[in-house]
Amino acid sequence: MIEKILARASGRKTVTPGEVVVANVDCLLLHDLSGYLTGRVFEREVRRPMRYPERVVMIFDHHFCPPTEEGARILQENRSFARRWGINLFDCGNGNTHHVGVQNGFIRPGTVVVGSDSHTPVHGTLGCFATGIGNDSHAGTVMPFGKAWFKVPDAIQVRLSGTHKRGATPRDAALWLTGTIGEGGAIYKALEFAGPYVEQLDFWDRWLFPLIVVDLGAKCGYIEPDEKTLSFVRSVTDKPFDVLKGDPQRAFEAVWEWDLSDLEPQVACPPTVGNVKPVTAVLGAPVQWSELGGHGGGRIEDFRLAAQILTGRRVHPDLRFNLVPSSRAVFRQAVREGLVEKLHEAGATWFPPSTGSNQAYNMGAMTAEEAMISTHARNFPGRNGSPEAKMYLASALTVAASAVAGAIADPRQYL
Amino acid sequence: MGRAFAEKVLARAAGLSEARPGEIVDVYPDLYMSHMASWRCIRTLEKLGTDKLYDPDRIAMVMDHISPARIPKTADDQRMCREFAVRKGIKKFYDVEAGIAHVVLMEEGYIRPGMVVIGTDSHSTIYGALGAFGTGVGFSEITAAWVTGKLWMKVPDSIKVTIEGPLARGTSSKDVMLKLIGTLTADGATYLSVEFHGSYTQGLSISDRMTLCNLAMEVGAKNAVVCADETTRSYLAERGVPSGHYAEVHPDADAVYVKSATVDGRSLAPQIACPHAVDNVKPIDQVAGTKVDQVFIGSCANAKYEDLVEAARILKGHKVAPGVRLLVSPASKEIVARTVKDGTYSILLEAGALITNPGCSACAGDGGVMADGEVTLSTANRNFQGRMGSYNAEIYLGSPAVAAATAIRGAITDPREFLS
Numbered sequence: 001m002i003e004k005i006l007a008r009a010s011g012r013k014t015v016t017p018g019e020v021v022v023a024n025v026d027c028l029l030l031h032d033l034s035g036y037l038t039g040r041v042f043e044r045e046v047r048r049p050m051r052y053p054e055r056v057v058m059i060f061d062h063h064f065c066p067p068t069e070e071g072a073r074i075l076q077e078n079r080s081f082a083r084r085w086g087i088n089l090f091d092c093g094n095g096n097t098h099h100v101g102v103q104n105g106f107i108r109p110g111t112v113v114v115g116s117d118s119h120t121p122v123h124g125t126l127g128c129f130a131t132g133i134g135n136d137s138h139a140g141t142v143m144p145f146g147k148a149w150f151k152v153p154d155a156i157q158v159r160l161s162g163t164h165k166r167g168a169t170p171r172d173a174a175l176w177l178t179g180t181i182g183e184g185g186a187i188y189k190a191l192e193f194a195g196p197y198v199e200q201l202d203f204w205d206r207w208l209f210p211l212i213v214v215d216l217g218a219k220c221g222y223i224e225p226d227e228k229t230l231s232f233v234r235s236v237t238d239k240p241f242d243v244l245k246g247d248p249q250r251a252f253e254a255v256w257e258w259d260l261s262d263l264e265p266q267v268a269c270p271p272t273v274g275n276v277k278p279v280t281a282v283l284g285a286p287v288q289w290s291e292l293g294g295h296g297g298g299r300i301e302d303f304r305l306a307a308q309i310l311t312g313r314r315v316h317p318d319l320r321f322n323l324v325p326s327s328r329a330v331f332r333q334a335v336r337e338g339l340v341e342k343l344h345e346a347g348a349t350w351f352p353p354s355t356g357s358n359q360a361y362n363m364g365a366m367t368a369e370e371a372m373i374s375t376h377a378r379n380f381p382g383r384n385g386s387p388e389a390k391m392y393l394a395s396a397l398t399v400a401a402s403a404v405a406g407a408i409a410d411p412r413q414y415l
Numbered sequence: 416m417g418r419a420f421a422e423k424v425l426a427r428a429a430g431l432s433e434a435r436p437g438e439i440v441d442v443y444p445d446l447y448m449s450h451m452a453s454w455r456c457i458r459t460l461e462k463l464g465t466d467k468l469y470d471p472d473r474i475a476m477v478m479d480h481i482s483p484a485r486i487p488k489t490a491d492d493q494r495m496c497r498e499f500a501v502r503k504g505i506k507k508f509y510d511v512e513a514g515i516a517h518v519v520l521m522e523e524g525y526i527r528p529g530m531v532v533i534g535t536d537s538h539s540t541i542y543g544a545l546g547a548f549g550t551g552v553g554f555s556e557i558t559a560a561w562v563t564g565k566l567w568m569k570v571p572d573s574i575k576v577t578i579e580g581p582l583a584r585g586t587s588s589k590d591v592m593l594k595l596i597g598t599l600t601a602d603g604a605t606y607l608s609v610e611f612h613g614s615y616t617q618g619l620s621i622s623d624r625m626t627l628c629n630l631a632m633e634v635g636a637k638n639a640v641v642c643a644d645e646t647t648r649s650y651l652a653e654r655g656v657p658s659g660h661y662a663e664v665h666p667d668a669d670a671v672y673v674k675s676a677t678v679d680g681r682s683l684a685p686q687i688a689c690p691h692a693v694d695n696v697k698p699i700d701q702v703a704g705t706k707v708d709q710v711f712i713g714s715c716a717n718a719k720y721e722d723l724v725e726a727a728r729i730l731k732g733h734k735v736a737p738g739v740r741l742l743v744s745p746a747s748k749e750i751v752a753r754t755v756k757d758g759t760y761s762i763l764l765e766a767g768a769l770i771t772n773p774g775c776s777a778c779a780g781d782g783g784v785m786a787d788g789e790v791t792l793s794t795a796n797r798n799f800q801g802r803m804g805s806y807n808a809e810i811y812l813g814s815p816a817v818a819a820a821t822a823i824r825g826a827i828t829d830p831r832e833f834l835s
Contacts, residue, residue, distance in 0.1 A: 064769070064782075065742060065769065065771060065776070065777070065782030065783055066782065066783070066784045066804075067481075067485055067780065067781055067782050067784060068784060069784055069786070069804045069805055071784060072784040072785055072786040072789070072804050072805065073786045073787070073805075075786070076786035076787070076789065077786075079738075091740060092740060092769055093740075093768075093769030320483065320510065320511060320512055322483070322772075328764075331764060332761075332764060332765065335755070335760065335761045335764060336761075340755050340760070341752070341755045341756060344748075344751055344752055344755060345752060347512075349512040349748075349772045349773075350751070350770075350772065351771065351772050352769045352770060352771055360485055360486070361485065362485055362782065363483050363484070363485055364483065364484075364485070365483075365484040365485050365486050365487050365489060365490045366484075366487070366490050367487060367490045367491045367494050368487075369494070370490065370494065385484065385486065385487035385490050386487045386490075389487075
């Protein structure tokens, strides 16, 4: 599928892995930090007109409410850059880059999507070739020419099967795969997620798989679009799109198969995303913070899962539980479903749609002695205040169970 | 000769039969509030060479101003407070999710008529909304009170402010206070005890009384009060505090006031405090049309339940103007719960507001910071240059209704345009 997308985008009949192509880019996603750097290079160094401003989307998500004058200045410059060039702008409080891009119909199957956020490959969930590239590349080739160069990656198929037992969720599967394939286990590959397990997942659960590929070193990840994908895309945009799928007899460099039936809840432990253990290995580890949010969370599904755990229970008094919707649409949906009220009453705190505690631009700094368990995508040292602070990554169920217990807990004991 | 409120309440707290204005008395406050910067008190305490506390039950700590932390230093400070509270058995400890200290402590029923409350925040005058004597002090004073239980004070003279109602359409307690501040000026009541009287105050909601007493700080008040009445008693009763649990203090009918002022609310127009002073007040028609980049509905002055409901009443069915940010920061967790339940929260969200976690938010520089040349219309209580980010930015202060109307139009707008 990736070869077909890149062939079409570069005006060729076919391309083969290893070949370098110059492809037309259909969407460029920027956030407030990368947008600022990209804009400066584009205006100061590149100094050419922008070819397709309508394809450029900037979303303010790291700063959802700037706490510093420097932050305010960056956002102000971004706003005037957006006005000057006529690009799409989503100001503070709309959500995190990837969710806002998808919810507003900028991402469509068969297209080439780039962004400076390293998790840009997540858009492979819609059947795109999507990958993160550098700010200078955006400024130097994407903005003035609408193009970027790529080496065509080899493809590996990850075939998943099985049905989860109680307490395990797709997020646990994604965490387990990160630990199993390993950081650097798929360098510059295109990872296709397939198999009966993937087919039965709904769109936002599928989303969790292409999300992890960058941490495996892959160039991109994707799921071949099916009827579920298409009906999702049609629910967010009425613009036309043209689906591309791999040939039924397509060749892979490798096929990795796993049955997920016996999967337990998983936790990525400090200091890196690949340090994944079953929750039973870290039961009782102290945490003072918990958060549903970030690229790996803040979906409506996460709040529904948390509500299952928090029904009839309260957040532990020694711990704070932050809820950060991934987009304004999710926030509104959560209000409508009564989840905002229910989780607030249980002692959790709602924050504006954004990346939340990600890298602690607006919130989420911890002391050397503190720890957080969250649905975020990364847990590297120093991203949340003190380099000694600990971040554990888990499913919404495990995060909510830990919020109730005041320490890392097994959600199966709460279901 | 009769006594004013401050004289009577301070005499009681000092254990004296009477206290005359100008006299210095040792007062034993009933409650000492300190916010996130309580860590300063803890550090000061360490230097004092004692850690024996006079009465931990009189200590109230609320982690507002910056909540939650975005830098490790703040996280460390808050952790220090948290651990101190556990170590010292301080039960009135509220963490980063609770909201603004003043509002939280009033909701919890800790502020009662006749009390003397000191706080590490200048707007501690707000406690007068429940018939208490509230005043702002420094960290050293709070620390000293932790240890000794007492604080010296000069008994203030009093000013009688009479507000006649009902208020004209489209105006609120905020407009009353801005009008008063504009008339009296920022030092018009320096070190005076401000007593609110008049037909408007009778049966007035606690929320509006909070706005009156909070903003009295901006005329230089030592404290401000709307004396306890049936509204006060039922507010406290709802919070589990029956009237036998406090002793109301009322000024004598023949009390002596060194100054008086009147606001006629019946002919009031919406008022705006213009940059860069709270007493630079103009009626709204003189500044209507001024373009804004941001609208902030927040702070201990105007982010209470009633304020959010008022804003939502105007915003319902409208959208925030393109290019304008509407920032709403509810004052407390309880207010979030009430607004979620009654649909106010949803109306604000649908209108395009960015609703933050409860807390001081942009009023304390915790978000909503402005860049050069930007303009904010805020419901907070201060508009000094540089208070919300850039020194080259402007803050206009107005009521929640003005804020809502302004958010819809993207320029300062008279809310009466939206009232049928």
